[in-house]
Amino acid sequence: MQISIEIPEKLAERMQAQWQDxxxxxxxxxxxExxxxxxxxxxxxxxxxxxxxxxxxxxxxxxxxIATYTLADVQRDRKTTKRLGF
Structure with missing residues (x-):
């Protein structure tokens, strides 16, 4: 899929200066996201x-x-730790 968006030139210049591409x-x-x-x-x-x-x-x-370690990961690790006796 190809998506096109229009950005005012003045804003695009500022974005280009910050992000290059x-x-x-x-x-x-x-x-x-x-x-x-x-x-x-x-x-x-x-x-x-x-x-x-x-x-x-x-x-x-x-x-x-962007976090890659979620609350679910923390809860799972907590259960594992308790199960192992730590």
Whole structure:
């Protein structure tokens, strides 16, 4: 799918100055939002963005301040820790 958006030139110049590649930045944000909302898997993010491995996905999440360790992960780890006697 191809998506086009129009941005006033004055705003686009500021975005370009900050992000260099506006299209790539917007694509990363959309894909990472879909990942955060459990629409896409790590592998799908990797595929869409052309990343080498899942660790690059996690690096990108860090860059955009998207947590990859969820509350569910914390709760699961807590249960495991208790079960192991720690």
């Amino acid at each position: 506006i299209s790539r930045h917007v694509l990363e944000r959309i894909v990472l 879909a990942y955060r909302d459990d629409i896409l898997t790590t592998h799908e993010v990797q595929e869409v963005l052309g990343l080498e491995d899942r660790l690059k996905v996690y690096d990108l999440c860090d860059k955009h301040q």
